[in-house]
Amino acid sequence: MRDRGFGGPNVCALVGISYRQLDYWARTGLLEPSLAPATGSGSRRLYSYGDLVELKVIKRLLDGGVSLRAARRAIDFLRQNLAGDLSSVNLVLDGKRSILARSGEEIVDLLAGGQGVLNIVPLGSVLRELDAAIVELDERRPVQAGETADPAGSSEGGTPRLDREA
């Protein structure tokens, strides 16, 4: 089941970032938890599976040498272009625009015509790695309390989020 929520520290372990980063990103609006935002000290953020995907993409970008600023733009784009099946798509950035490329040829075309730098993120591998991390986490620490997605009000019509559709 990927419908449950994930707590802050667990998220950090899953995507491989520090809590400080997760916190900072939430505060600065890069990625607020879609299941439950923080409501003052003592509360708990609850992240959805889609959130995890986005976070992992950001992490990939940072590892690839992309600045957080550029990553913000990339995520903004990604949120608005949720192609059906993410697992076979590549996220391509060229500094200005962003594109979702389905085939390798498409990328070669971009290379031929474009004059800028291209940053390419194969989303398939992101999903695979994330899923692997989740099962590994569940093995070590079999699903705890407070992780069932449904914090009272469950009909939110906010920003569209990523979701698996393979």
Added chain:
Amino acid sequence: MRDRGFGGPNVCALVGISYRQLDYWARTGLLEPSLAPATGSGSRRLYSYGDLVELKVIKRLLDGGVSLRAARRAIDFLRQNLAGDLSSVNLVLDGKRSILARSGEEIVDLLAGGQGVLNIVPLGSVLRELDAAIVELDERRPVQAGETADPAGSSEGGTPRLDREA
């Protein structure tokens, strides 16, 4: 003739960066002018054509959202792998390693096998854009004094530099 040198401010105009950046990069060792380093206040840095190429690559990377830190790694690599004809090569970074890819297929292969982000810089377009900028500069301001490469001691055996070999 691309054998002449270029002064600091001219370099800024050519590659499209601020003087502050050029200065900072020179001081922090990202790219020191290969023809003549700064020797105290009042002196003048003199950049070679190869320097300009590297600078333009850096500029491209920054525009593409790559952090300066990653750009440093990229340039380090580029210095050590001067393939003969740059104009048909793509510089590919994956965060860890760097590669020079000659064909589009090569990149597709990398995409298939790799799991990280790829940053791709088509060097051909860099050279083209740079050359165009140089001729445009010469038109507006026909070659001034102090730009002939040969600051007294001309037999430097330092770090290998990029050079056009098309």
Added chain:
DNA sequence: CCGGCCCACGACAACCGTGTAACTACGGTC
């Protein structure tokens, strides 16, 4: 009700990269 634990929050420090501006030294001219 009490004691702990988890975790958001706040404040601070540090680093990097860049902008701005004043200062200074060199090279040329008159």
Added chain:
DNA sequence: GACCGTAGTTACACGGTTGTCGTGGGCCGG
């Protein structure tokens, strides 16, 4: 030899990102 423009030098400031640490509020077991 004094003047002046050019350009490197120095100092300061600022925004963005992350690390560290102490605080305090909520939740749960006893």
